[in-house]
Amino acid sequence: MPAMAEHIERQTKQKDAIRTQLADCDEFISAQDLHRSLQDSGMRIGLATVYRQLNSLAESGAVDTIRLNGQQLFRLCGDDAHHHHMVCTDCGRTVEIESPGESWLRGIAQKHGFVIKSHTIEVFGLCSDCQRKNNHSE
Numbered sequence: 001m002p003a004m005a006e007h008i009e010r011q012t013k014q015k016d017a018i019r020t021q022l023a024d025c026d027e028f029i030s031a032q033d034l035h036r037s038l039q040d041s042g043m044r045i046g047l048a049t050v051y052r053q054l055n056s057l058a059e060s061g062a063v064d065t066i067r068l069n070g071q072q073l074f075r076l077c078g079d080d081a082h083h084h085h086m087v088c089t090d091c092g093r094t095v096e097i098e099s100p101g102e103s104w105l106r107g108i109a110q111k112h113g114f115v116i117k118s119h120t121i122e123v124f125g126l127c128s129d130c131q132r133k134n135n136h137s138e
Contacts, residue, residue: 015053022074028094
């Protein structure tokens, strides 16, 4: 029985370490980059454990997740309220944005014969810094 208690404690320490590392990131980060960062800080943790903990945190709502360029990215959000993101596809800069409104969503769903069970709205584009950088490189 003590081995199980140690397992639970180890998982908690790992989840806490992941949360702490995510708190230092302002942008979305991949599990691989987070894993590398944890190892660079001296933590011994497997990549599979990082994935498992991130997905657990995402399922509980403690972490937001998006897909960008075929990769799943994660971000710890301090706001417990429902929110959405605008993400720069070049540098990953992320800002939280307001939803277009529940009545708009219900109207779109009704127009197409859907009932909304849940929704995610993520907007992807170029931030002003990346726009300037891209304009200068042309």
